[in-house]
Amino acid sequence: MTARTSTESSRDIPEATVARLPVYLRALTSLAEAGTSTCSSEALAAAAGVNSAKLRKDLSYLGSYGTRGVGYDVDYLRYQIAREIGVTQDWPVVIVGIGNLGHALANYSGFRSRGFRVVALLDADPARHGELVAGIEVRPFDDLERIVREHAVAIGVIATPAGSAQDVADRMVACGVGSILNFAATVLTVPAGVDVRKVDLSIELQILAYHEQRKAQGEPA
Amino acid sequence: MTARTSTESSRDIPEATVARLPVYLRALTSLAEAGTSTCSSEALAAAAGVNSAKLRKDLSYLGSYGTRGVGYDVDYLRYQIAREIGVTQDWPVVIVGIGNLGHALANYSGFRSRGFRVVALLDADPARHGELVAGIEVRPFDDLERIVREHAVAIGVIATPAGSAQDVADRMVACGVGSILNFAATVLTVPAGVDVRKVDLSIELQILAYHEQRKAQGEPA
DNA sequence: ACCGGTTTGTTCTCGCGTTCACAAACTCAT
DNA sequence: ATGAGTTTGTGAACGCGAGAACAAACCGGT
Ligand SMILES: NC(=O)c1ccc[n+]([C@@H]2O[C@H](COP(=O)([O-])OP(=O)(O)OC[C@H]3O[C@@H](n4cnc5c(N)ncnc54)[C@H](O)[C@@H]3O)[C@@H](O)[C@H]2O)c1
Ligand SMILES: NC(=O)c1ccc[n+]([C@@H]2O[C@H](COP(=O)([O-])OP(=O)(O)OC[C@H]3O[C@@H](n4cnc5c(N)ncnc54)[C@H](O)[C@@H]3O)[C@@H](O)[C@H]2O)c1
Numbered sequence: 001m002t003a004r005t006s007t008e009s010s011r012d013i014p015e016a017t018v019a020r021l022p023v024y025l026r027a028l029t030s031l032a033e034a035g036t037s038t039c040s041s042e043a044l045a046a047a048a049g050v051n052s053a054k055l056r057k058d059l060s061y062l063g064s065y066g067t068r069g070v071g072y073d074v075d076y077l078r079y080q081i082a083r084e085i086g087v088t089q090d091w092p093v094v095i096v097g098i099g100n101l102g103h104a105l106a107n108y109s110g111f112r113s114r115g116f117r118v119v120a121l122l123d124a125d126p127a128r129h130g131e132l133v134a135g136i137e138v139r140p141f142d143d144l145e146r147i148v149r150e151h152a153v154a155i156g157v158i159a160t161p162a163g164s165a166q167d168v169a170d171r172m173v174a175c176g177v178g179s180i181l182n183f184a185a186t187v188l189t190v191p192a193g194v195d196v197r198k199v200d201l202s203i204e205l206q207i208l209a210y211h212e213q214r215k216a217q218g219e220p221a
Numbered sequence: 222m223t224a225r226t227s228t229e230s231s232r233d234i235p236e237a238t239v240a241r242l243p244v245y246l247r248a249l250t251s252l253a254e255a256g257t258s259t260c261s262s263e264a265l266a267a268a269a270g271v272n273s274a275k276l277r278k279d280l281s282y283l284g285s286y287g288t289r290g291v292g293y294d295v296d297y298l299r300y301q302i303a304r305e306i307g308v309t310q311d312w313p314v315v316i317v318g319i320g321n322l323g324h325a326l327a328n329y330s331g332f333r334s335r336g337f338r339v340v341a342l343l344d345a346d347p348a349r350h351g352e353l354v355a356g357i358e359v360r361p362f363d364d365l366e367r368i369v370r371e372h373a374v375a376i377g378v379i380a381t382p383a384g385s386a387q388d389v390a391d392r393m394v395a396c397g398v399g400s401i402l403n404f405a406a407t408v409l410t411v412p413a414g415v416d417v418r419k420v421d422l423s424i425e426l427q428i429l430a431y432h433e434q435r436k437a438q439g440e441p442a
Numbered sequence: 443a444c445c446g447g448t449t450t451g452t453t454c455t456c457g458c459g460t461t462c463a464c465a466a467a468c469t470c471a472t
Numbered sequence: 473a474t475g476a477g478t479t480t481g482t483g484a485a486c487g488c489g490a491g492a493a494c495a496a497a498c499c500g501g502t
Pocket of ligand 2: 104105106107108109110317318319320321322323343344345346349362380381382383385388389404405406421422423
């Protein structure tokens, strides 16, 4: 989207590969916890649920971190992937909309362990202000600008109803948030240069429903 | 994956298109609620956040439901897409793991309105049994087989910790569940013919982090 | 009936992603 | 040192999806 002036070390990694790197990272963490210090592309691919050729090609975009005839050093590769993704330090994150879903997200421990730190929980409903969720106080939505500035927040999570999501996104973008994870069931419009990813439960279920329907209509003999 | 004996009317729709149909469905519902009875591919594409050529191509896989020079009848097209996806009737769904996330999912109203009906909430922890969540009683995980049989459940949702997810999936598959939506941060292994989709918050955030890092390292002049 | 304006459905081209297949490179035993 | 066995990294072929472009089809007015 944005014209990136390739300063130097900006090999660009295919988007499909970027989406798989976190999966590899998780698989490596899992292997490390199991005490494995070295693994082959075959073994790692199995743990990540992908084809080994694809895994090797993906890793080749980062550099040559393996040893032929041996495999990959688990800890070393893990660090390299974490560095490439950018999760060697924690990213500050704000969550907006502390309802059913927002509570679950705030309580999600995997957040912290995977490179993210919730710095604020915001909600428009005064009745929710002051409530402690996972040790963090729910604050007014209008605190957004101040918090984003103070903590240099680059990533925002939207868990409000669909009707408010665009407004929340606009406010986030206006004060410098560059990436948004949207749980609301609506299409967000943002300026070029801002990244949006969506998580939509209904869509996932409907995709499954489509395939189930196909299976069912083939069966009746 | 599975060899489908194409009986007759099985035009197969590209997977990328299948993933967008729910988005179109949502956009159409939105237009219908706003009182719009007819719309052009341009207008619908804008509402769905995609290219109009792509939208037309997607719809062409379903049939010719538009009128040249006019556009699409909103209600008619909506029904056709719903039928194609298979959400003209409700699909029964079980949710396993009623912790933070499971509670939010159970309380999610969009479930019902989009073609799904939660028929049971299951948890392995006896302390949770009997609790009412969104009017549904939490029951022992061992009731799975009986419930799946009684309600002809084809779709299961896993919201347990990662360590239990594979076991839960195995049990689901064993009693006939053909599609699984997995929220646990782990790769599930299932037999051919069973569909699995995953929703992973950490992966989404890490993808955003990667792009943020790229933006940041280009800026410092 | 005809014509200008509009919008769909489809063809064509291009680029990206997946997968195969294999040479290069490493280890270990002899 | 050499060779057998193993595993990585990558070149090349292939298939799918995105988007541009256009002909076919429809509407409304004259
Ligand atoms: N609950 C789920 O499992 C689930 C699943 C998928 C998608 N979603 C989507 O996630 C969103 C949240 O779902 P939920 O169940 O938590 O809803 P909810 O109604 O429980 O919570 C929404 C919260 O957002 C707050 N809010 C409303 N407008 C706001 C604004 N302008 N600024 C800040 N805060 C605002 C409300 O006060 C409320 O606390 C919805 O869009 C829903 O469709 C939820
Ligand atoms: N909370 C979130 O926002 C969030 C976000 C992303 C992913 N996740 C993932 O979703 C899963 C659930 O998260 P959570 O925060 O709700 O965890 P949680 O610990 O609050 O809930 C897990 C529930 O699963 C139940 N359970 C455990 N083993 C079971 C088994 N074998 N059969 C049936 N039930 C069992 C537990 O009793 C508990 O009630 C985790 O894997 C987590 O990584 C959660």
